[in-house]
Amino acid sequence: MIDYNTLIPQHIAALPSSGIRKFFDLLDNMKDVTALTVGQPDFVTPWHIREAAIESLERGKTYYTSNAGLMECRREIAAYMKRRFSLDYDPQNEILTTVGGSEAIDITVRALVTPGDEVIIPEPCFVCYAPIVTLAGGIPVRLPLTAKNKFKLTPEELAAVLTEKTKLLILAFPNNPTGAIMEKEELEAIAAMLRDTNIAVLSDEIYAELTYGKRHVSIASLEGMRERTVVVGGFSKAYAMTGWRLGYTLAPKEITRGMYKIHQYAIMCAPTQSQFAAIEALKNGDADIEEMKAEYDRRRHYILKGLEEIGLECFAPEGAFYVFPKIAGFGLSSEEFCEKLLYDYRVAIVPGTAFGECGEGFARISYAYSVPHITKALEGIGKFVKDLKESL
Amino acid sequence: MDTILTLLEKDTRLTPKEIASMLSLSEDEVRSAISEYEKNGTIVAYKALIDWDKTDREIVSAVIELKVTPQRDRGFDKIAEKLLNYPEITSVCLMSGSYDIQLIIEGKTLREVAQFVAMKLAPMDCITATSTSFVLKKYKDKGVIYQTPEEDERGSCPV
Incomplete structure (x- = not known):
């Protein structure tokens, strides 16, 4: 037996x-x-977005897309990120569409972490980071944030856990579960500590559209940060599209290349109908x-x-x-x-x-x-x- | 303050206290805004949408298109104001297009509605033509879909 x-x-x-x-x-x-x-x-999900997916099915668009996703979808993601968050990425080789933000997180960690690397995970946070790091052979370093600081990450807290082995910092703001956000100056203080290092950042910005009174700022938009940051985004929260399982990564082509390989072998491509829905969402969904x-x-x-x-x-x-x-x-x-x-x-x-x-x-x-x-x-x-x- | 109207249009049961919390206003501010809206006729009434098909009550409604000869100096107002008085008529609108006034009429039976059109409406001097269409099923009204509320089916994914 x-x-x-x-x-x-x-x-x-x-x-x-x-x-x-x-x-x-x-x-x-x-x-x-x-x-x-x-x-x-x-x-x-707003009807015009659902309708775009239905139309794609009616027209028989039931094939795989290219591994990275429909070019039009990636172009619209690039235009949207530029319009809403002042981020500039090349749809040709810096953007991947993924099966939800979840896959995006997984391939980012797997593409960056070598066994034994330390990954800093400020907590409280969404439940997937530490297990994904562990599966990649990395060592999750849990960094407890405090209510006193409104659950924001401070440079002092970060300094206390940085070591020679630190490979990656996971930043997840706006945050699940606390609802905390990090503003530009607060991100700047974190960025200042990373600029001269070889540490990368996974910035999980799945809730980027849901901030109240202040616009979300991506750490990738700060000087010297784009080169080391993978921005993870998705359609679930902003457009009420959780079941469509569609997310994306924005990263320099050197990092994207590795993620692309994992995605290509493990996933092939994100769901085609969801990508057609996403194009409509990105074009006509701001309202x-x-x-x-x-x-x-x-x-x-x-x-x-x-x-x-x-x-x-x-x-x-x-x-x-x-x-x-x-x-x-x-x-x-x-x-x-x-x-x-x-x-x-x-x-x-x-x-x-x-x-x-x-x-x-x-x-x-x-x-x-x-x-x-x-x-x-x-x-x-x-x-x-x-x-x-x-x-x- | 228009947000108060939008919220009440969706759910008239919201209390001033609830609206005040949602909009970060004081309860008094909300109360006085609402009472002003009521006084100046912006808020006309508070009613429930009822799917009578789910009850034993028999109800027949019809959309009636009227062609009307407008009257000197008063246009269509005079006839419209006359029509308002009939309790059977639940809606009166002046229309652009191929006819002039659209009515919605409710009655207990088809016959009752037909009688009303034949005996009350058609004989009016300024009404030159009527066209009656009966409502067979109501799917959506006032932005609300007529269906039994579904349970919260959102899966318990650990997010």
Whole structure:
């Protein structure tokens, strides 16, 4: 009989399942729960974008595209990045379309990391970076960010973890789960530390369009940073296109060449219909972004006000669609707080620890939900906090 | 302040308190803006959209196109204002194109609607022609699709 214990490599068996997955599994088995857990828009992809994909199918465009993606799609990505974020990339050899931002992150790490290299991962953050680094043989160096700094990365924090082995810094702003953004001067301070090094940056800018009051600035737009930065973007959050699985990378051709090879062998090309939809989104979708963003912004204000009334401390996030309130001080760990809230008050939010140990004492609340739904969830949270305070 | 109107147009149940939180205004500011809109007739009414097909109530509606002879000095206003008074008529619009006024009429039965057209509308002096089309099914109205709300099907991908 086959021995799975020896068949399955040790490093795969040891790869932890994500904390957020565990929580979602609990949730899947429960009914009548008001959840504020999902990390995806509640909007449907705008009709003109869906229609472009349907039309591509009607016209029989069911083939593979070139590995890097349809030239028109890459050209539109280049034009869009220039228009919205002042970034200049050559669609011919500096842009790849990928299966979501996820593939983009994976091929970036795999193309840059040699076994033993250290990769700095500021936390709390999206759950995929450390496992992907581990799979590439790299060493994830977790860097805990603090609420005191509004969960931004400071040069002092970065300096403390830089070593000879540092290969890559992963920057993910606007951030999931905290909603933190980094502004130009703050990025400049980080850039200043990297300019004379051989350290690369993976800048995951999937939430770039969702900033409130301030435009997102890409670290790649700062002097001396383009040459060392891979910008990861995608359509999921900005255009409500999560299920289409389409993202992209922008990087100097020397780096793109390596990513291109991995992409070519492992993936072939991103879904063709999604690329046709993306062309339409990029050409005619700016107004959709603004409309959805205005709605998220209203909910952001609404939920912050609601948390304030409940008495949960929360810094005002300026990006993405999450708030990250402090839930410490009730004698419960984040996980205990969220489990009790789920079982006894039927409201689901995600414990901050799902996004790194330093998320202890916090929880992520998504506001990619309608206002009546948010209202109902806030009522449950309010009741729980009131009961907790009374029992203290 | 127009955002208040946009929000209420989508959901009239939003309370001033909720709107105030969403727009970072005070509750008083929202209340007074709304009351001003009501006073000057910008907000005309607050109503629910009801899919009567889901109930036992029988209801028939028809779109009626009228050709009308306009009247000296008053154009189409006089006839329009007269039509407003009939409770059976739920909508009156002056139109460009091949006819002049479009009505929507509701009744309990086809016969009732037909009777109304024949007995009340057609005989009016200034109405020169009518054309009646019955509504068979309503798919979308006031920007809202008539369907049973779907459950939140967003997959629980750990994002």
